[in-house]
Amino acid sequence: MMNHAIAARRIAVAVAAVGLFTVTTTACATGPTSRKEVCERYDSLGDRIGIGGVFGNPVFWAAGELADVADRYEGPEDLSADAERLDTISDSDETSVPELSQATGSIATLCGHPLGLGSTLPST
Known part of the structure; x- marks a missing residue:
């Protein structure tokens, strides 16, 4: 059971990291605009x-x-x-x-x- 808890926690951290990366890259656009x-x-x-x-x-x-x-x-x-x-x-x-x-x-x-x-x- 302990392994399932660790795996669930790792998945939750990975999902949070992907979400944060997406928000950060979307909100911080760089480069010139038209x-x-x-x-x-x-x-x-x-x-x-x-x-x-x-x-x-x-x-x-x-x-x-x-x-x-x-x-x-x-x-x-x-x-x-x-x-x-x-x-x-x-x-x-x-x-x-x-x-x-x-x-x-x-x-x-x-x-x-x-x-x-x-x-x-x-x-x-």
């Missing part, structure tokens, strides 16, 4: 805001994802200030639509529409 990737995350954040309000953890998660891709964007536009503001928002407990809109000013220009209004058209 306009398309930035705008997809921007539109995703816009889809998560409600009329006149911001609801729940998905908004903060989406803000963090957008901060990451904006920080790694290597186009001619400088999105670093937006990335910094979004990172701060993603670590907070509350925000508002005006605060998110202000934090994404350069990204809005890149994507061609205000946060939560419309969707990004492919670049020509």
